[in-house]
Amino acid sequence: MSEFDRWQGRYSVAEYIFGEEPNVFLASQKFRLPKGGKGLSVADGEGRNGVWLAEQGLDVLSIDFSPKGQEKARALATKRGVSMNFEIADVHEWSYPDNHFDVIVEIFTQFSDPVQRAKKWAGMRRTLKPGGLLLIEGYTPKQLEFGTGGPKQLDHLYTREMLEAAFGSFEKIELKEYETHMSEGGGHAGMAAVIDLIGWK
Numbered sequence: 001m002s003e004f005d006r007w008q009g010r011y012s013v014a015e016y017i018f019g020e021e022p023n024v025f026l027a028s029q030k031f032r033l034p035k036g037g038k039g040l041s042v043a044d045g046e047g048r049n050g051v052w053l054a055e056q057g058l059d060v061l062s063i064d065f066s067p068k069g070q071e072k073a074r075a076l077a078t079k080r081g082v083s084m085n086f087e088i089a090d091v092h093e094w095s096y097p098d099n100h101f102d103v104i105v106e107i108f109t110q111f112s113d114p115v116q117r118a119k120k121w122a123g124m125r126r127t128l129k130p131g132g133l134l135l136i137e138g139y140t141p142k143q144l145e146f147g148t149g150g151p152k153q154l155d156h157l158y159t160r161e162m163l164e165a166a167f168g169s170f171e172k173i174e175l176k177e178y179e180t181h182m183s184e185g186g187g188h189a190g191m192a193a194v195i196d197l198i199g200w201k
Contacts, residue, residue: 003111004065011046011068018045019185020076022052023107025137025196030056032133032198037102042124043091043109047073050105054082058103063089092116096123104128106136108149108188110156117156121166125201134167134199139192140177148182148190163197173199 001009010017021027026049039058041050046069050062054077062084064070070086077084087094092112104124112120128134138158139150151157160175167173177195182188 007045007066007111008068011066011072015185016046016048016072016076017185018048018188019183020048021184022049023137023184024180024182025194026105026107026135027052029135029198033058034102034133038100039103039105040101040124040127042104042106042120043111044073045069047076049107050084051077051080051082053103053105054084055080060084061087061101063087063091063094065090091123092119094123096127098126099129100127101132102129103133104135106134106138108138110138110151110158112156113153114155118166125167125169128201130201131171132201134170134197134201136163136197136199137194140195142179142193146191146193148192149188150192158195160195163195167197167199170199170201173197 033056036057039053039060041053041060041062044050044062044064047062050060054060062073067088074086141154141157143150163175175197179191179193182192
């Protein structure tokens with residue numbers, strides 16, 4: 001089964017598989033967000049993170065390759081009374097316009113293999129404005145021991161060295177690895193091993 005078909009199938013259920021509330025790490029960074037500007041939510045799926053960013057006053061573009069996911073994201077935006085933009089896009093091939101976004105969020109988009117990830121992250125670096133804020137959360141290899149979500153392929157998981165290599169040219173980055181109990185819908189539930197990146201270009 002292709003990744004497209006797999007996600008279309010996952011998003012075809014009535015409930016929001018990762019819940020309707022934003023990712024906990026993302027919500028914890030509310031104090032860092034600018035009062036306005038353009039936000040990009042990469043592989044936003046059912047929209048919980050993009051909708052939350054729009055609720056904070058950002059002009060948000062939510063991109064994802066799943067029409068089913070975006071259908072639910074649009075419904076969630078309507079339910080929460082926010083206006084935002086949506087685009088069906090392969091996050092590995094999307095154009096990522098130069099210096100366009102003030103905030104970029106990438107939360108658990110670990111369906112990317114190493115070649116795809118390099119293209120995606122190069123695009124994210126390019127499209128973030130100088131001084132812009134980047135927020136990433138992903139599972140580390142230790143997550144394979146927990147098995148409570150995320151990919152089964154080791155090379156899809158994030159390490160400190162990988163993130164430092166990709167974003168070390170930024171003005172500043174902060175990285176934190178830890179274990180936590182996650183309760184984000186049925187898709188992310190139980191103990192998890194994660195890494196967070198906060199970066200300023």
